[in-house]
Each structure stands twice: as structure tokens, then as C-alpha cells.
Amino acid sequence: MLGHDLVSHVRSAMLNKLRGLPVPESHPVLSQLRAGVFVTVESIVRSGGYERREVRGSLGIVEPFKDLAFDSAKVAAKLALSIPRFTEFDLRRSVIEVTLVEGLREWGGDLGSFEWGREGVYVIAGNKKLVVLPQTMIERRLLGPALLRYIESMVGAPERMYKFATRIFYELRPEGEVIERELWKSRVIRQYLEVVR
Template sequence: MSKYHLLKNEGIMAVKLARQTIEAMLNNETPKRMENLPLNFQEERGVFVTLTLDGELRGCIGYPYPIMSFEKAVMKAAISAAFEDPRFFPVEKKDFKKMIVEVTALTIPEELEPPFMSYANQIQIGKHGLMVEYQENRGLLLPQVATEHGFDPVEFLCQTCIKAELIPMAWKYGAKVYRIEGQIFHEVEPEGEIVEEKL
């Protein structure tokens, strides 16, 4: 799989898809696919959908791993963020009109080039998140985690292995390591202009 960033118009489509999916559910309708979606929406990738109301979190659910098409992941994450986030009551129609919709698209994981001694040089803190896989174990940490905790690349590698329930140094002993990036697209105001937030 190759790395792939969303173009601005694709990010705008993703946010609109999330909003229309939630609106359909609120109207007791079956959510429909958007017409003329770029072919890239059929690529498997991770995504999070976040809802805010008056600046406060109102729902956030996602699929960190690329296990389904981007189109399907956006729709399923939107439904879950609105109606299945255990921290909140399900969204109601009157409130949704005042909510801002945000979509965080994760790039397709890009495997780090061996040997493992060079892994740290391939990781840019603040830009890259990491995913580690070994047999049935898998762990992912988003780009902001390293920044928030002050990790250097080696500590970031170790912490991602721990997240995968592996020994910290598993990245030296055969675990596959991938880097990812996140792109955030959100409405400036409810149902308003959609912009990309620069990390």
C-alpha cells in the first residue's frame, strides 16, 4: 500500500458524507452513498469522526486501522460518533443543527524501511503516528501522542509496541512498523465552510 493524502476537495466530501449520514439516521432514512466520490474513497484507511457542540466534545468514534474502505469507515464512524459514543446520549435532530462535524483521515500506513537501526531516522515527531504489528498483535498511536508526552522516536517506537501488548523492543525483533499521518477537516460553523486544520 502506498501513502496517500487527501486533496482539499476530498476532505470536504468526507465531512459532507459524515453530516449527510447522520442526518439520514435522524430522519429515519437509510444513509446513501454520495455520488461521484473519487476512487480513493475505496482505499482502505483509518478515520475518526468528531462532533462538537458550542466548542465542547459531543462524540468521537473512529477506526484507527485500515480495515474497510474510506467511504464506509466515514459513514460507520459518523453513525457511531452521533449515536453510540458511550460518554454521551445519542444526538438529537435539534442539537445536530448546531454541531460542527470534523473528520480526521489517516494516511495509508507506510512500512518503515529496514534495517531497524534506521527506524528512528524515518520518524518525525509531531508529523508521524506509528502502528506496530506482530502476528495477531497490533497497536497504533496517533501523531499527537508523541508530542503530548515528549517522546523521542525511540521511545515512541517502544510505547507503540507496548500499546500492541508486545515487549517495548519488539520493533528490533521482527515486528513490522508503519508510520501514518493524520489530516483534519472540519466545518468552520455548523453546515458551513469546510477547512483543513494544519497540525
């Protein structure tokens, strides 16, 4: 239920922003919750008889500013305007993914205690900041030492690193059923864990 409410709220915020209408900043359930939130928009691309998803844009905050209804609507509205040539028509043909971020805590880079598929990373290096969500780790095969190499290649030597827990809610089809992604069950992570054990 939370996933459906959250994705529906985000989609409404994006649609209203694209139409020039006020963005819904409250919700009976979401206004009671506090969490960081990332919103991702993926277009459905059909080519050669296959269908794939292509990220159009992603934006978020690692710590809550206000409540989840307010924060998710503001992030979604800003994202809708930041995607080049993004229209109502594009939104109707796109799937929405919302990642909740909770429990931000310092992390020394210990890979042995890292919960692959459940945790993400927030890194600060000077004026550079980087967020790596669990889905990015799987898509780019950033498991084990590859994650630390990726961080260094993106921001240089990190001054501070944090990890956080996530819950990922995802539309199966545009405006369709919403599921909670269980990335820790992915084949990529299982194969990695078999090798390191």
C-alpha cells in the same frame, strides 16, 4: 473541496443514521477514492467564559474496505450510534474531524525518519491493536521516545508497527467552514524539533 465534500458526507451519514434513514453510501467524488478513514466528533463546551472542544467519540479503519464514500459513511454511522446519548441536537452542536489514512507501511520505530504532525502509527501486539493519530501525538505530547513509551504502556511489546500518512479535515465551527489541519506547523512540534537537533 475534498475536505468540504468529505465532512459534509460524514455529517449526512451521521444525521441519517440518527434519524433512522438510509446512510448515503455513494458520492460523485468520494466514490472514486480509496483510503483508510477516521471520524472524530468533538462537542463545543463553554465554561468560565472560554470555549473548548471535548472529544465525544472517534472511530475508523486504517485500510480501505471499499471506496471512501462507502467507508466514511459506514464509520460515521457506527460512531453516531456508539456515542452514549448522542442526538441530532448534539450533532448540530459538534464539530466533525475526518482523518484520511494512506500509505500504510511497516515501521521499525525509527524516530529520526518519522514525520511528526503528518504521520500516524498502527501497532499490533497479540490480539491488541492501537492507532495513534498525529493529532493525538500533539495533544498528549507523544513526541520522540514518549511515543514509544506510550505504545508499550497501551499494548505491551509491539509485534508489528506500521506508520501511515494522513490528511486531516476539520470544521472550524459546527456545520461551518472546513479546513485542512497542518499539524506539522504546530508550536509543539517546532519546539520538539529544536531540542532534538
